[in-house]
Each structure stands twice: as structure tokens, then as C-alpha cells.
Amino acid sequence: MLTKADFSSDQETRWCPGCGDYAVLASVQSFMPELGIPPDRIVFVTGIGCAGRFVYYMDTYGMHGIHGRAPALATGVATSRPDLSVWVVSGDGDALSIGGNHLIHTLRRNVPVKILLFNNQIYGLTKGQYSPTSEQGKVTKSTPFGSQDHPFNPVSLALGAEASFVARTVDTDKAHVAETLRAAAAHEGAALVEIYQNCNVFNDGAFDAVRAKGQRELNQIRLEHGRPIRFGIEGERGVARGADGRLRIVEVAEVGEDALVVHDAERTDPSLAFELAHLAERPTGPTPIGVFRSLKRPVYGEALARELEEARANVGPQQLHELLHSGETWTVA
Amino acid sequence: MEGKTLEKLDRVVVRFAGDSGDGMQLTGSRFTDATAVVGNDLATLPDFPAEIRAPAGTPHGVSAFQIHFASRDILTPGDHPNVLVAMNPAALITNVGTLEKGGTVIVNEDGFSDHNLRKAGYESNPLEDGSLDDYQLFRVPMTSMTVRATDGIDEITPRDAARSKNLFALGLVSWMYGRPTEPTVDWIGKKFADTPAIGAANLAAFRAGYNFGETAELLAVHYEVDAAPAPPGTYRNVNGTQALAYGLVAAAIQSGLGLFYASYPITPASELLHSLSRHHGLGVRTIQAEDEIAAVNMALGAAFAGHLGVTATSGPGMDLKAETIGLAVAYELPLVVVDVQRAGPSTGMPTKTEAADLLMALYGRHGESPLPVIAACTPSDCFDSAIEAARIAVTHRTPVILLTDTFLANSSEPWKLPDVGSLPKIDPDFATDPTGFMPYARDSNLARPWAVPGTPGLRHRIGGLEKEDGTGNISYASANHEHMTHLRAERVARVSVPDIEVDDPDGASLLVLGWGSSYGAIQGAARRLRREQGLRLATAHIRHLNPLPANTGDVLRSFERVLVPEMNMGQLVKLLRAEFLVDCESFTKVDGLPIFTRDMMEQIEARC
Numbered sequence: 049m050l051t052k053a054d055f056s057s058d059q060e061t062r063w064c065p066g067c068g069d070y071a072v073l074a075s076v077q078s079f080m081p082e083l084g085i086p087p088d089r090i091v092f093v094t095g096i097g098c099a100g101r102f103v104y105y106m107d108t109y110g111m112h113g114i115h116g117r118a119p120a121l122a123t124g125v126a127t128s129r130p131d132l133s134v135w136v137v138s139g140d141g142d143a144l145s146i147g148g149n150h151l152i153h154t155l156r157r158n159v160p161v162k163i164l165l166f167n168n169q170i171y172g173l174t175k176g177q178y179s180p181t182s183e184q185g186k187v188t189k190s191t192p193f194g195s196q197d198h199p200f201n202p203v204s205l206a207l208g209a210e211a212s213f214v215a216r217t218v219d220t221d222k223a224h225v226a227e228t229l230r231a232a233a234a235h236e237g238a239a240l241v242e243i244y245q246n247c248n249v250f251n252d253g254a255f256d257a258v259r260a261k262g263q264r265e266l267n268q269i270r271l272e273h274g275r276p277i278r279f280g281i282e283g284e285r286g287v288a289r290g291a292d293g294r295l296r297i298v299e300v301a302e303v304g305e306d307a308l309v310v311h312d313a314e315r316t317d318p319s320l321a322f323e324l325a326h327l328a329e330r331p332t333g334p335t336p337i338g339v340f341r342s343l344k345r346p347v348y349g350e351a352l353a354r355e356l357e358e359a360r361a362n363v364g365p366q367q368l369h370e371l372l373h374s375g376e377t378w379t380v381a
Numbered sequence: 382m383e384g385k386t387l388e389k390l391d392r393v394v395v396r397f398a399g400d401s402g403d404g405m406q407l408t409g410s411r412f413t414d415a416t417a418v419v420g421n422d423l424a425t426l427p428d429f430p431a432e433i434r435a436p437a438g439t440p441h442g443v444s445a446f447q448i449h450f451a452s453r454d455i456l457t458p459g460d461h462p463n464v465l466v467a468m469n470p471a472a473l474i475t476n477v478g479t480l481e482k483g484g485t486v487i488v489n490e491d492g493f494s495d496h497n498l499r500k501a502g503y504e505s506n507p508l509e510d511g512s513l514d515d516y517q518l519f520r521v522p523m524t525s526m527t528v529r530a531t532d533g534i535d536e537i538t539p540r541d542a543a544r545s546k547n548l549f550a551l552g553l554v555s556w557m558y559g560r561p562t563e564p565t566v567d568w569i570g571k572k573f574a575d576t577p578a579i580g581a582a583n584l585a586a587f588r589a590g591y592n593f594g595e596t597a598e599l600l601a602v603h604y605e606v607d608a609a610p611a612p613p614g615t616y617r618n619v620n621g622t623q624a625l626a627y628g629l630v631a632a633a634i635q636s637g638l639g640l641f642y643a644s645y646p647i648t649p650a651s652e653l654l655h656s657l658s659r660h661h662g663l664g665v666r667t668i669q670a671e672d673e674i675a676a677v678n679m680a681l682g683a684a685f686a687g688h689l690g691v692t693a694t695s696g697p698g699m700d701l702k703a704e705t706i707g708l709a710v711a712y713e714l715p716l717v718v719v720d721v722q723r724a725g726p727s728t729g730m731p732t733k734t735e736a737a738d739l740l741m742a743l744y745g746r747h748g749e750s751p752l753p754v755i756a757a758c759t760p761s762d763c764f765d766s767a768i769e770a771a772r773i774a775v776t777h778r779t780p781v782i783l784l785t786d787t788f789l790a791n792s793s794e795p796w797k798l799p800d801v802g803s804l805p806k807i808d809p810d811f812a813t814d815p816t817g818f819m820p821y822a823r824d825s826n827l828a829r830p831w832a833v834p835g836t837p838g839l840r841h842r843i844g845g846l847e848k849e850d851g852t853g854n855i856s857y858a859s860a861n862h863e864h865m866t867h868l869r870a871e872r873v874a875r876v877s878v879p880d881i882e883v884d885d886p887d888g889a890s891l892l893v894l895g896w897g898s899s900y901g902a903i904q905g906a907a908r909r910l911r912r913e914q915g916l917r918l919a920t921a922h923i924r925h926l927n928p929l930p931a932n933t934g935d936v937l938r939s940f941e942r943v944l945v946p947e948m949n950m951g952q953l954v955k956l957l958r959a960e961f962l963v964d965c966e967s968f969t970k971v972d973g974l975p976i977f978t979r980d981m982m983e984q985i986e987a988r989c
Contacts, residue, residue: 110841
């Protein structure tokens with residue numbers, strides 16, 4: 049019987065005290081035994097940034113790569129070894145800025161890797177520059193007059209990249225993190241999990257609306273497949289479609305439960321998931337979390353991996369001889 | 382063939398030139414296959430523009446294919462063609478300058494319209510204004526004869542028919558040099574099995590060209606070139622790309638590792654992806670990555686997972702991969718990176734050759750990040766070099782850069798097929814024992830264990846951060862970094878490399894020392910100068926650029942003069958001078974073409 053301890057390495061964790069990464073690490077280590085996969089068969093791959101250190105704290109196989117390239121390293125591992133469970137841990141700078149290309153291509157290919165994107169809306173390890181998810185106007189060390197960049201919405205980006213699984217959760221919500229990881233692990237193919245992660249040193253409170261006690265109860269819109277979308281302390285609010293066809297937040301008492309939109313994460317077309325991703329442009333008020341999209345589609349390289357394995361079992365000097373002698377040859381006596 | 386004279390030649394260089402849409406590469410490669418069957422030794426040089434279809438009829442859209450074949454051992458595609466086949470005025474104007482004086486020019490007369498002459502930049506028609514008087518000119522209306530020959534084939538329009546004129550040219554030159562028709566006829570049958578009408582048109586064009594040579598009074602002489610004496614064995618024709626692909630497959634089989642090849646399309650390395658992607662049946666996994674950086678990371682990820690990870694690219698891609706290659710140095714994992722060098726800087730001349738990435742391969746990463754570098758010297762040597770690169774990578778747990786170039790990749794030569802049983806075995810020696818396992822423990826080569834995921838009890842983490850020797854834990858300790866820096870250098874120094882072999886039959890005072898694809902020109906020049914002028918000179922070739930062979934310094938110091946020819950501005954010579962304090966002389970050539978035998982002969986004559 050595996051326990052959290054089986055997944056905890058002997059390395060001292062060195063994030064800033066109070067960092068949201070501690071909570072996610074604990075949740076991941078606690079969740080891993082559920083997979084029923086021995087730690088010898090699990091590989092974590094990370095890039096550069098605070099999240100990159102995650103790999104050293106997991107007692108699994110691990111690769112700490114260079115900035116932004118973890119999805120590509122993980123693609124090499126996952127496609128060559130379908131027997132392994134491969135996880136990527138990345139941050140908003142790593143995954144969405146320097147590594148944006150690898151992220152979108154890994155998602156569209158549907159490589160069997162689970163990507164945990166720690167989004168703290170700031171560069172932490174380089175000490176506080178704005179990131180591709182920072183809000184416009186953000187004042188940081190590199191933007192003393194406010195950032196002029198329009199930010200990415202990671203869920204929307206992943207959906208646009210044809211991701212087959214896209215979810216969002218919050219670092220300190222242990223139960224919701226576990227639930228989301230469970231769904232991601234069960235998904236065959238690439239999974240992108242955005243984790244709102246508080247950087248208490250350079251961007252404290254960025255997610256208070258969905259994270260802080262007293263606010264989260266009001267603002268977390270927990271998406272559940274097949275259920276009407278409701279939220280609030282008593283489920284008194286919900287999401288309905290307005291006369292203009294657009295999603296809006298409503299009082300259930302005013303519109304009635306039947307008017308609420310029923311979440312469907314398995315729809316082939318991503319339009320509902322997109323609408324939900326844009327229901328809140330910033331996590332400053334009611335914001336959906338949970339699984340936006342979970343769609344079955346062919347897993348990259350799966351069929352080929354079996355074919356190659358069979359081929360390799362039967363390849364030897366004879367096949368090499370035949371290869372070299374294929375095509376036109378002639379003999380000199 | 383009554384009335385025709387048959388002359389015997391010992392070597393011929395033919396150059397086919399036309400518009401890039403005219404099928405000159407195909408014509409050349411068919412002629413090459415027929416030549417191989419005759420048993421001539423041969424070497425080829427495709428020479429084409431980067432544009433797929435540059436504006437038709439213009440000089441920058443000209444594509445050419447040169448073949449040198451002989452009744453003796455030859456090493457280069459030849460400097461100056463004896464025969465030029467020009468399909469249009471642009472092909473003539475861009476190629477006639479390379480033709481030997483008095484050489485033969487065969488033109489497709491139908492291509493010389495006023496319009497085409499203007500596009501090529503001719504003010505008057507060179508077929509009529511006497512400007513080709515120094516050459517033997519044959520005017521053959523290839524397009525119209527091809528259209529007539531294909532008349533009556535169903536579904537073939539005159540326009541389709543005209544596209545087969547390259548096969549007419551092939552047929553004509555095949556007759557001139559007594560090439561057998563069967564290989565081409567068989568090839569047409571196979572190639573166009575699904576489009577029989579087009580196959581019939583090509584066959585008719587080929588036969589018409591051959592028969593024209595036989596019957597037309599225009600051509601009074603044809604030639605034969607005897608088979609070249611060659612050691613007994615089975616041969617095939619290969620270019621460097623094919624040989625490299627086979628070498629990588631062989632290395633995978635000899636090591637029992639799965640071959641994992643990831644790359645991003647780039648001229649001229651894409652051909653390797655095309656070649657390897659056909660071999661799923663041999664367990665070869667290929668991925669066309671989203672970019673160069675992804676490709677090398679995928680290969681490195683696969684290496685961690687226990688595969689033979691390989692990526693290939695050309696200069697611009699090497700720039701992009703540099704950071705990941707440095708990561709592989711820190712990881713101490715096997716990785717083969719092939720750089721098919723091309724003319725730079727930047728995009729440079731994508732289809733032209735150069736060998737100017739040597740210093741980049743050796744030093745082009747930040748920090749002290751040494752790795753082994755080897756270079757192939759002939760098209761068929763790409764096979765052995767691929768196996769050698771994999772051997773070093775796997776046994777020493779290190780990234781290895783294998784340098785080839787555009788010329789080697791595209792050029793072809795007969796290859797005596799190796800006995801598979803004689804190929805070296807490569808032992809991946811995976812770690813399996815958890816007792817006292819440490820990820821950065823050392824064997825006698827200072828290589829660390831290759832412990833692949835899935836192995837019980839060997840869980841470990843690797844990364845680009847400096848690590849403590851032995852444990853592999855992150856370490857910023859100054860003494861450890863000093864130790865690890867020296868250790869990484871020593872790891873490369875301990876790669877076993879054969880000594881330089883010097884060919885010095887007469888006790889010369891001059892050594893010509895080459896690397897890479899200059900091999901053919903150096904050897905060819907040396908043989909001719911020894912044979913024809915009795916000159917005394919020594920030659921040697923370096924395959925291992927890092928570490929250099931142990932006897933390099935002794936070899937350099939044992940000659941009065943050392944000449945180092947290179948297709949760059951003098952990179953190896955700089956290294957040799959710095960390492961060994963020997964005043965080596967440099968000959969450089971950076972015109973996008975290989976070093977020619979003539980170039981080498983001039984350089985050597987000036988020093989003998």
C-alpha cells in the first residue's frame with residue numbers, strides 16, 4: 049500500500065515560506081498513491097521557475113529541464129515509453145511565454161502527459177517581473193508605469209490549442225486539487241490543469257476572490273459535468289444564457305433552475321468551454337473552476353508504440369542485412 | 382550502330398542542367414544507377430537552388446546534377462565537366478563556364494526561344510553567334526522529339542509529353558556512354574505503376590533519346606568506360622543521407638536500443654527524416670517536432686527513457702539546439718546530434734555546402750560544456766560515423782555532435798556493403814542494481830549509470846543545475862563545481878580515439894591534413910600528383926575532432942610543412958595552432974561548393 053511518504057524525496061524544499069507551491073506539492077504527494085502506479089514508473093518533468101523545483105521533491109524519476117521545454121522532454125519520455133505515467137509541472141512564464149510553442153503542440157497532438165500549470169501571474173524566481181498572465185496595467189519592477197500587455201487566459205489558450213482535457217483548480221483547496229488531478233489522470237491523452245497559485249512575495253492576493261476565506265464561497269463556480277452550473281453559499285446564483293445568447297450570471301430565484309446552463313465537458317465542439325473560460329476574464333469575481341473540457345480523441349503515438357515494440361522484438365542482424373541490401377546492388381567477384 | 386565510332390575513355394564527367402522543374406536531379410540519379418550497374422566507380426554532386434520553382438527560365442532557377450565515373454577508383458564528382466547537357470539558355474549560361482575547354486555541349490534546341498534567351502540574359506543566340514566555338518555543340522530538339530515520340534499515348538497531352546523531355550536527355554546520354562537501359566526501364570515501370578499513361582510517355586521519351594543517339598548522324602562517336610577494379614563484395618550506390626540513416630538503424634540494432642529520431646524540417650537535413658520515417662518496421666520512431674528546440678528535447682527525453690535519442694539539423698537549427706545540448710552535457714546522457722553543415726551565416730545558402738560549424742560544435746555553448754565531435758569524410762563513411770557517434774554517446778553517456786555537410790548528404794558513391802556480423806556491438810549497460818545506487822557514480826570512463834525510468838529502486842532526478850558528484854544532488858559548492866568542470870572535460874578526454882594514420886609513401890616534407898568532406902579532393906589530388914608528377918607528399922585525415930587523436934601533436938611536428946584545407950575561414954587550423962603550437966598553413970574555400978581536386982593540386986604544387 050503506497051502512501052504520501054513513498055512520493056516524498058529526501059530533499060529539503062526551498063520555496064519561500066507561505067508559497068502556494070507547498071500546498072500543491074502536498075496535494076500531489078497525497079494524491080499519487082491513488083494512481084496505484086509504483087513511483088518507479090512515474091516521471092515528473094519540469095522547466096525553469098519556482099515550479100521547476102517541484103521535481104526534486106517528488107520521489108519518482110525526474111527531469112529538470114531548461115526554460116519552457118518540459119513538454120518537449122516529456123513528449124520524448126511519454127512517446128518512447130507508454131508504460132510510464134508522465135507529469136509536467138510548469139509555471140505561467142515557463143509554459144506560456146518561453147515555452148508557449150511546446151505547450152500548444154503537446155496539447156494538440158494529445159501526447160499522454162499531464163501538465164500542471166502553476167499560474168501565479170508573476171515571475172517569481174527572477175524576482176518580480178510581470179508575466180504573460182499578469183493583468184494589463186500591472187506595476188512591477190520591469191513595468192514601473194504599468195504593463196501594456198494583454199494577458200493570456202490559460203484555459204482559453206489550451207482550448208484554442210485543441211486540448212482534449214482542460215481544468216482549473218486552486219492551490220490551497222486540497223479536495224478540489226485532488227478531484228481535478230484524479231480527472232486529469234483518468235483522461236487518456238494530454239491534460240492541462242491550471243492551478244491558481246499564490247505568490248505571497250511578489251503577487252500576494254492575486255486570487256483572493258476564489259481563494260480567501262469569505263470570498264471563495266461566493267465566487268468559486270464549480271463546474272460539474274452534467275449538472276446545472278450553480279454557485280454561492282446556498283447555490284443561489286447560477287449561469288444562464290441571456291436573450292443575446294451570451295452566458296451571464298443570474299440569481300437562480302429570479303430565473304428558475306431550468307434556465308441554468310447544464311455543464312457538458314464532453315461536447316465535441318469547444319464553444320461552451322470557451323464561453324465558460326471567458327465568463328471571468330480575471331479571477332477577481334465569480335470564476336469557474338473544475339473540468340472545462342474532457343474529450344476522448346486518439347492519443348498521440350499510442351498505436352504506433354505497440355507496432356514499434358513488436359517490430360523491435362523481431363529486429364536483428366538479418367533485418368539489418370536485408371535493409372542494407374535493399375534496392376539495387378551489384379556484386380564484384 | 383553502323384558507322385558509329387566507339388572510343389574508350391577512362392573517366393568522364395557529365396553535368397545535366399535545366400530548370401528546377403525540369404527533373405534534372407531525377408535524370409542524374411537514374412544515370413547514376415545505370416552507371417553503378419556497369420561497375421564504374423563514380424561520385425555525384427547535385428547542385429540545386431533553394432527555391433522549389435524559381436521563375437522558369439531564369440538563371441537562379443537552374444538545377445544541375447554532376448556525375449564523375451571512371452574505370453579506376455575516384456574520389457570526387459570531378460572539377461570540370463566533359464559534357465554539359467543544357468535544357469535551356471539559363472542552364473547554359475550558368476554552367477558553360479565550368480565545362481572543360483573543347484568539351485561537349487548538348488542543348489535542347491527547343492528551349493532556346495527568344496523569350497528564354499532574354500530571361501537567361503543572352504543578347505544574341507549562343508547557338509548561332511559563335512560564342513560556343515570552343516566547344517563541340519550538339520543541337521537536339523528534345524522537346525519536339527519527345528512530343529512526337531509520345532504521340533498516340535492515350536490521356537497524354539503535348540504539355541504532359543513535353544515534361545518527359547528529361548528522359549529523352551537521359552536516353553541520349555545513356556547511349557553516348559553505353560549505359561544499360563534495363564535499370565531505367567525497370568524504374569519507370571515501378572515508379573509509374575499507378576499512372577501507366579505517364580509511365581508510357583516517359584518510357585517512349587527515354588527510348589526516343591537512346592534511339593536518336595544510335596541513328597542520328599549528328600553524333601558520330603560514342604564511348605565506353607570500363608568497369609573499375611574493386612575489391613570483391615556486394616555494392617550499392619548511396620548518398621550520405623542514406624548511409625547516415627542506415628548507420629543510425631545499425632547502431633540501434635547493435636545496441637539493442639530503440640531508435641528515437643526527432644527533427645524539424647530544414648534543408649538539407651530533412652532528407653534524413655524522410656529516410657528514417659520509412660522504417661517503423663525496424664522499430665524506428667520518428668517525430669516531426671514543432672521546432673528545432675522541441676526536436677532535441679524530445680530526443681533527450683527519449684534518451685532518459687532508455688532509447689537511442691537522435692536529432693539532426695543544419696546550421697540555423699544548431700543555434701537553436703545549443704542550450705539543450707548543454708543540458709545534455711549536464712545530464713550526462715547519450716544523445717546524437719547530427720549537423721549537416723550548410724553555408725552561413727543565418728539562412729545563408731541553404732543548398733550550398735560549407736564546413737564552418739566546427740568551432741560552434743566544439744565551443745558553441747555557454748559555460749564549459751565539452752562534448753565529443755566527429756566528422757564523416759565520404760558519403761559511405763556517414764554509415765560508420767553514425768555508428769561511432771552512437772558508440773561514444775552510449776558508452777560515455779554524453780551528447781555527441783556528428784558533422785556532415787550538404788555535399789556529403791547529397792553526393793553519392795558506390796559502397797561496399799559491410800558484413801553485418803563485423804559491425805561493433807554497443808553495450809548500453811543499463812543500471813539495475815539498487816544497492817548503493819547513486820545517479821552520478823562513475824565507471825572507469827567516468828561515465829555515470831544509465832538508470833531508466835521503470836527500473837525498481839533507481840528513482841533519481843537529473844537537471845541542469847550543478848550537481849554534487851556521486852549523489853547528483855543540487856550543489857552550489859565552489860569546490861564541487863571546480864571538480865565537476867574538470868571532470869566533464871576529463872570525461873571527453875577519456876573517449877578512446879584511434880591515432881591519425883599518415884599516408885606517406887615517399888618520406889615527404891609536406892603533410893596535407895584534412896577533416897570532413899575534403900577527403901576526396903585531398904586523396905584525389907595526392908594520387909594524381911604522385912602518379913603524374915612524382916611529387917612527394919603525405920596525407921592524413923581527422924575524423925575525431927574532440928578529443929583529437931593522441932598522436933596529433935607528434936604527427937604535426939614530424940613534417941616541415943602542414944597544410945590544412947577547409948571549407949571555412951580556417952577553423953581546424955586555428956585549433957591545431959592553439960593546441961600544438963605548430964605553424965600549420967591554411968587553405969580555405971567558402972564558395973558554397975566542395976573543395977575540388979584541382980584546388981588541392983594547385984595548393985600542393987605550390988608547396989612541393
